[in-house]
Amino acid sequence: MRSSLKIFARSAGLATRLLKKSASKNLGVYWLSTSANDGKKMSSSLAGDDLRSVNVTINVNSQKVTLDAIVQDTMPSGSSVGTVVAVHGVPGSHKDFKYLLPPLKDAGIRLIGVNFPGFNYTLDSPDLQHTNHERSDYVQAIVDQLGLSRKLVFMGHSRGSENAIRLAVRNPKDCVGVMLVNPLGLRPNRGMRPLSAVNSVTFLWNLGPITQFFLRPFLLWLYNSVLKFPVSTGDQAALCFRLGTNANLRSQLPIIKKLNERRDVAVVVAYSGSDRLVETEVSRELADAFETGPEIVCRADDHKASNASQELHTLFRNGHTKVAVRFDKENHFLQKHRAVFIVDAIRSMLARSQ
Known part of the structure; x- marks a missing residue:
């Protein structure tokens, strides 16, 4: 040390x-950047991207902390098809999921893009500790304030994957699926x-x-x-x-176990074979923890994943609820290069919940 x-x-x-x-x-x-300087950027950014401010309060060390959470909401009036709550990685923002917007809109699915405090949109607070539990409380407060219920899919990219599975367990009556995109594993990645x-x-x-x-x-x-x-x-x-x-990777195991016991919740672990941050074996260990069935492997270097989408749909139809999908030629940002597949997977999750 x-x-x-x-x-x-x-x-x-x-x-x-x-x-x-x-x-x-x-x-x-x-060098001397302050939250006040960041605030000028944040306040001016509300004009686009379907952004809105949601006032949330969470408990941190036995005291209440109130935040103006800036979230992307593509359908403020709601969706009868379903809602995706998207949790970004580190660093990151709602813009990490921008390539999903056209296919989600075509499918009539609402997207709630979370912005964690301190990353350009939601202002940070000196009272925050940025622990896993605190981050989960923050997203849950957004879910509660927006009145999101029924047909929820929690999607997490990279560092956000840990939050996504926690939220799935916290919303047992409303969550129908979990979409993990280039997720963290159970041990530190490179x-x-x-x-x-x-x-x-x-x-x-x-x-x-x-x-x-x-x-x-x-x-x-x-x-x-x-x-x-x-x-x-x-x-x-x-x-x-x-x-x-603050990433306590092994603490995911009890949460994963709870999800494995839920046959009504679909989980897709989508990872890459050419991810410079997360080794393939680390991703595979996480998929194994979810007791996934036959792995879908996409070796093509094009951006069409129709075969993978069809295989996933078939597995769901045959009773599998936890599925791993590996894209050998892709990097750490599947939500960019495999946006159509991710939306297809979300559609399949929502469809099987009917």
């Missing part, structure tokens, strides 16, 4: 010096390792404003230039590390 901290400190100093030389690229404007470095960053960030001041430019550079995941501020990058620290 001590050696990790020394390495990190040296790296932080080097990154800070590099960023000072990069002022022409405007990276320095994020995108979360080394855990010692992730935990060290979180430890240093939690020391307070002084270390946060020096960490912001380094973390911003790290996420945008090295990890190639766009974030707007160093605070957002730090939040990504905190959520990595």
Whole structure:
């Protein structure tokens, strides 16, 4: 641990010096980013994307925290077909699911795109700890405030998959399906390792404003230039590390067991064979935990997944409720490249619930 901290400190100093030389690229404007600055962007963004503000209150350490949750709602008047509650990864937002919008609209399915606090839309709060339980409470509060009931499918991408399965269990009367897209596994994937470095960053960030001041430019550079995941501020990058620290992957097992006991809830584990963040064997272990039947494998490099959709529909019709689907040539963003398949899977989930 001590050696990790020394390495990190040296790296932080080097990154800070590099960023000072990069002022022409405007990276320095994020050094002193505050939630107030983010708020200007968030308030102006409500004009598009079917966004709305939902006032929610959750309990954090025995105190109530109220937030203006910014969500995407494609059918505010509701849908008789069904509703998908989409939970993004880290970093991420409702825009991660934009490629699903046309086929979902054609199918008459409502989409509720969640935006977690701290990622460009919903403002963060210093009272939040960003634990798994807290995140689940946040999404549940949105579900309750919007009065969502009956024919619900919870969809989670990457870090959001853990929340999706928790929400499915919390809504036993209304949930008919769970769509996991490039989900987390039951052990750390390559995108979360080394855990010692992730935990060290979180430890240093939690020391307070002084270390946060020096960490912001380094973390911003790290996420945008090295990890190639766009974030707007160093605070957002730090939040990504905190959520990595808070991911209790093995705690998913009791929740998965409960879902396995539910024959009325369909689960699709869709993962990729060329995912640079989550190894295939990690995804396969998660699928095994769901006791999935025959795995559907799509080896084609085109973006048409009609055969996979038909195979999935046949498995559902034959009584299978938990199914794994592997796309060998795809990356970490199946919701972009396999949007039609994902919507077909959601339609099949809703259809079998009739």
